[in-house]
Amino acid sequence: MDFGLNFFPVFAPEKKTATDYYREVIDLSALADRLGFEHVQTVEHYGSPYGGYSPDPVTLLAAVAARTERIRITTGAVIPAFTHPLKLAGKLAMLDNLSGGRLDAGFGRGFLPDEFDWFGIPMSESRRRFTEGIEACRRLWSEENVKWEGEFHSFGPVTLLPRPVQRPHPPIFVASASSPESCAAAGTAGHHLQVVPSIVSHGTLLDMLAAYRKAWADAGRSLADARIQIKYTCYLSDDRAQALAWGEKFENNYVDLMSGAIASWAATQSDAYQGYEKLIEKVQQYDFAKSLRDNKVLAGTPAQVAEQLRAIQGAYGDDLTVSLHLNAGYLPHRDAARAVELFAAEVAPGF
């Protein structure tokens, strides 16, 4: 298994300024780069403490690319529904060049009603916009004189500049799929996968991974080329009690702030997002101890986290890249940096 860092800012602005937060992300990324982590990734969200410090992941990742040498630079994810494909493909191609060909491009469908409302995009269009956006980027990256006639965008012929470094195009990841059907679609299309175990049941995740691998192989590809990133929040310390205290505190902070961001689901029902209206209830029932027992969150000493990772590896496969959120909530920077060092020194070597 490989390991990367996932950054997902979830805290009220009074807890940490954006200036400090970005500086910490860049420093942790440079540290991870030196210590051999596989990737750095971050998210796209707007207008609430739930991810809102990252309205444009490419902007932050361009700064990370400028301060790192070898680590992969991953969007986790960009949301095509909110950006014109020519703009999105263009800035991702810039990032691929700025990083010397280190981009992994994760695309997400988006799921927050407020965000779709602010952008004036009906949620009922989200899957079609997501699919069209990925395909338009893929063509703009890999072909010249692209003439695009889609449901939402028509343009061209145009040859995108800059051309990406990676040919035929930067690896494409489908982010946060939550059903076996969408995982199978990603596998059939030859896209890589980003999954989030905390938002689906163990059984569903098993079905998702099986559907993905089967679709990938059925399309005539070698499973050795499929890439799956699996995302966990991780609280790591030499002191187990300290790690658990951070977990209890920052997982509940996450749940509180996510509740705010998804409040509008109470008034939203969409055939395109079945069951999401129950998200609020699900989130409010969050139980850190149970989540830890179920290996939905990692917390403890290096030995204990390694044990959790072995269980995860046994359950889901050893072809996974684990994307670790090691500075969750408003964990002080020195503790996050120590966790990155501790993981590299005492956990990663066992895998």
Next chain:
Amino acid sequence: MDFGLNFFPVFAPEKKTATDYYREVIDLSALADRLGFEHVQTVEHYGSPYGGYSPDPVTLLAAVAARTERIRITTGAVIPAFTHPLKLAGKLAMLDNLSGGRLDAGFGRGFLPDEFDWFGIPMSESRRRFTEGIEACRRLWSEENVKWEGEFHSFGPVTLLPRPVQRPHPPIFVASASSPESCAAAGTAGHHLQVVPSIVSHGTLLDMLAAYRKAWADAGRSLADARIQIKYTCYLSDDRAQALAWGEKFENNYVDLMSGAIASWAATQSDAYQGYEKLIEKVQQYDFAKSLRDNKVLAGTPAQVAEQLRAIQGAYGDDLTVSLHLNAGYLPHRDAARAVELFAAEVAPGF
């Protein structure tokens, strides 16, 4: 007078890869940062060798911000017509934080028919989209719970994250205005100004600056607070013949590639862009020697360029910040770096 660096990539991709170009821009910016230049700026263009290596200036400038300490980071410009205001304000606020409050935000209306066509935006809307985009960003930066009801966008209430560092908001520049009326409008609104002498006559530029300063002062502001950036391409060498040879070569390269980018003006006439259909003819009549005599382009030894700058200062005022394009066309990096050093050592101290 202060001096900054302007980056405007105008060369066919086979002349220089984007990876090399961005690395050079970052290195020159770091050099300019150490040598006391006031700002670094770059442009937004798409899909042609005329600026197309910079479809998202914020992405490149985020990398520049990560590698510099004190120099101002300037968009020259972003085009609000092509990006939703919540996205645009958000990523510019990220850049303001990434740079520790060093952002100067220049906004442009856009003028290339192909770009508007690719984005599916009628050019007849360009001025209104420009005006609405600037005002929406200004409110999102300076107010909370913004409810926006514009002609093109409606959203909110939403509180933008991250909050910008500079309060009430990052300085706003209106880019490449080309009429006294639009300069007066910028002055009345309290926006700063970016002008490009090569695209207007000497007389028009005088009228523009007078109209701007008058409108600024008439609104009850001190002229000491008005900021005007004036953009020149500059070919600088200890060897006058070398500087002139570069100028002849790369100014004509610019004209050739601009001609390609504006070819569609031959078939476009818009009431909103009066006279632009004559751009092609104007561009084809380009004469480097005349342009040099008229101080529309700077070229020569440090003493000669200083003399040109003194004439410019005399004509247009000593409150200007001159934005120098010192790596025009595909000038080799070592020559551009030498020009930056030469300018800092032998030209800037005289002003």
